[in-house]
Amino acid sequence: MPDSVPMNDASAPLEDPQEGMSRRAFVAMGTALVGAVYGAAIGYPVYRYLSTPARRAASAAAVTQVDLPGADKLEIGSAMMFKFGTKPALLIHHKDDTWVALDAVCTHLGCTVQFEPEQDRIYCACHGGVYDPRTGENVAGPPPKPLTKFNVEVSDGQVVVRRA
Amino acid sequence: MDKSSSAVRNSGLVASAYTWLDERLGLDEIIAFARHKTVPQHKHSFWYYWGGISLFFFIVQCLTGVLLLVYYRPGPEAYDSVRQITYDIEFGWLIRSAHSWSANLMVLAVFVHMFSVYLMKAYRKPREFGWWSGLGLLGIVMVFGFSGYLLPMDELAYFATKVGLEIPASMPVIGPFIADLLRGGPEVNEITIQRFFALHVVVLPALFLPLLMFHLWLVQKHGNAVPPSEEEKPEALRRSMPFFPNFLAKDLAMWLIALNALALLASLFPWDLGPQADALSPAPVGIHPEWYFMSQFQVLKVFGRWFPGMTGELLGIGMFTIAGVVWGLIPLYDRDSKLAMRARIATWIGFAAIAGLILLTIWGYAEV
Ligand code: HEM
Ligand code: FES
Numbered sequence: 001m002p003d004s005v006p007m008n009d010a011s012a013p014l015e016d017p018q019e020g021m022s023r024r025a026f027v028a029m030g031t032a033l034v035g036a037v038y039g040a041a042i043g044y045p046v047y048r049y050l051s052t053p054a055r056r057a058a059s060a061a062a063v064t065q066v067d068l069p070g071a072d073k074l075e076i077g078s079a080m081m082f083k084f085g086t087k088p089a090l091l092i093h094h095k096d097d098t099w100v101a102l103d104a105v106c107t108h109l110g111c112t113v114q115f116e117p118e119q120d121r122i123y124c125a126c127h128g129g130v131y132d133p134r135t136g137e138n139v140a141g142p143p144p145k146p147l148t149k150f151n152v153e154v155s156d157g158q159v160v161v162r163r164a
Numbered sequence: 165m166d167k168s169s170s171a172v173r174n175s176g177l178v179a180s181a182y183t184w185l186d187e188r189l190g191l192d193e194i195i196a197f198a199r200h201k202t203v204p205q206h207k208h209s210f211w212y213y214w215g216g217i218s219l220f221f222f223i224v225q226c227l228t229g230v231l232l233l234v235y236y237r238p239g240p241e242a243y244d245s246v247r248q249i250t251y252d253i254e255f256g257w258l259i260r261s262a263h264s265w266s267a268n269l270m271v272l273a274v275f276v277h278m279f280s281v282y283l284m285k286a287y288r289k290p291r292e293f294g295w296w297s298g299l300g301l302l303g304i305v306m307v308f309g310f311s312g313y314l315l316p317m318d319e320l321a322y323f324a325t326k327v328g329l330e331i332p333a334s335m336p337v338i339g340p341f342i343a344d345l346l347r348g349g350p351e352v353n354e355i356t357i358q359r360f361f362a363l364h365v366v367v368l369p370a371l372f373l374p375l376l377m378f379h380l381w382l383v384q385k386h387g388n389a390v391p392p393s394e395e396e397k398p399e400a401l402r403r404s405m406p407f408f409p410n411f412l413a414k415d416l417a418m419w420l421i422a423l424n425a426l427a428l429l430a431s432l433f434p435w436d437l438g439p440q441a442d443a444l445s446p447a448p449v450g451i452h453p454e455w456y457f458m459s460q461f462q463v464l465k466v467f468g469r470w471f472p473g474m475t476g477e478l479l480g481i482g483m484f485t486i487a488g489v490v491w492g493l494i495p496l497y498d499r500d501s502k503l504a505m506r507a508r509i510a511t512w513i514g515f516a517a518i519a520g521l522i523l524l525t526i527w528g529y530a531e532v
Pocket of ligand 2: 109111124127129143
């Protein structure tokens with residue numbers, strides 16, 4: 001391209017071909033460095049922007065205690081769902097008047113489990129996982145681990161659930 | 165073939181990958197097409213960058229727009245969601261500010277680009293379609309700006325849209341129907357937001373992108389026009405550089421400057437969010453449209469003052485329509501440098517248009 005006006009032409013003949021190479025490498029490295037700085041300066045705010053809800057959820061999930069006003073009226077032999085942080089959880093009032101609170105997220109692939117009073121079991125409809133409704137132990141089906149158990153404190157007018 | 169691409173071809177793996185792709189996609193043809201254009205070098209070369217700068221801001225609009233889309237909710241929650249983006253989501257204020265600033269800079273760049281190609285007489289044969297598609301792009305850009313302005317639904321957005329839609333409404337016979345269609349009823353409300361939203365993020369990009377491709381393809385095909393002062397010089401005295409990669413590298417350097425300017429403006433002067441629009445509260449004093457609608461706004465205002473009733477509006481709209489048609493037909497009038505008289509008149513019209521727009525805009529701001 002003889003008719004062109006060279007602009008910073010790195011391929012222009014230099015006295016020392018060795019030096020020509022290193023100059024080209026230097027320019028390439030500088031460009032990459034500046035590019036990385038700009039990439040980070042743009043990428044960081046964009047990442048913070050997009051991940052704000054995830055960070056908020058993480059701090060919401062960090063709760064250690066949930067108060068359930070009126071839950072002490074829960075009928076014997078029945079259960080209710082509530083939110084512990086961001087996740088569903090299960091409060092069961094057993095027939096023998098004991099209270100149990102369990103994480104309601106199946107340890108297999110994350111479906112929400114349900115309490116079946118007639119069969120006195122916790123069942124996951126997705127792949128037929130079964131848990132013990134008093135201990136949270138995984139007793140049948142695919143679940144690999146027990147459901148996490150919470151501490152329950154029943155008082156007049158409310159139930160308080162705490163991370164064990 | 166220059167050194168860099170033959171070097172690419174010689175280095176083993178890269179070479180075979182290139183050949184594999186080239187045999188299937190015809191990369192050589194694409195590169196040849198990119199290389200065939202040269203950019204003239206002369207004292208007005210600076211103006212060749214403005215199309216590229218417009219393009220840069222358009223790309224910024226696409227990227228920041230998608231980011232805003234992540235949290236923006238049209239309809240009754242619109243204001244709330246913008247409030248959330250501005251004050252609640254981390255760096256949301258910056259994304260929003262960048263989108264608003266870049267929108268204004270883009271309109272500015274497009275105007276500079278248009279007037280510079282006008283004065284270089286780049287609309288002459290064979291570039292007429294470049295001119296017309298460019299005018300189409302400008303029209304779409306202004307509708308982008310108008311529709312986007314309503315989306316936060318703060319006080320300013322609300323009244324600017326209300327007033328702006330009075331312009332189509334004042335057209336004879338069909339005016340009221342068109343205004344009702346745009347508003348989705350007699351009032352500007354959440355229904356209006358919803359349809360402006362559809363316009364802003366779906367319809368306008370769908371129209372803009374193919375037109376932009378057409379425009380850029382034409383530029384690549386015909387190359388840049390040289391201004392008349394350069395055309396007079398003998399061939400031997402004219403200089404040029406290949407578009408690819410030399411001018412492209414300079415284009416990218418310009419983009420870097422544009423990026424830095426945008427970053428400074430967006431972070432040092434964060435875009436404001438006014439109080440929520442309230443249909444029952446009176447319009448705030450000094451309400452006025454965005455600067456690029458100011459000249460039209462001012463003409464309507466002044467004509468409304470001079471002529472009774474709707475006559476003023478009608479005359480104003482008529483004037484702008486005629487000016488637009490003349491502006492569009494210029495390539496058919498000023499066809500050839502041999503028609504010296506026409507060339508001079510066209511240049512004069514160009515300067516008159518620039519001066520007129522600037523004066524009307526200043527006048528408009530002086531009166532708010
Ligand atoms: C929205 C935005 C637009 C974009 C992104 C855009 C982009 C470009 C680019 C990248 C170029 C090549 C570089 C240059 O000559 O500056 C160009 C050339 C051109 N544009 Fe645009 N443009 C836009 C709007 C317009 C408008 C509004 C007009 C005029 C009505 C226009 C008319 C032209 C013409 C005639 C050329 C050829 C210039 C020459 O050959 O010297 N463009 N455009
Ligand atoms: S997800 Fe519960 S058994 Fe598979």
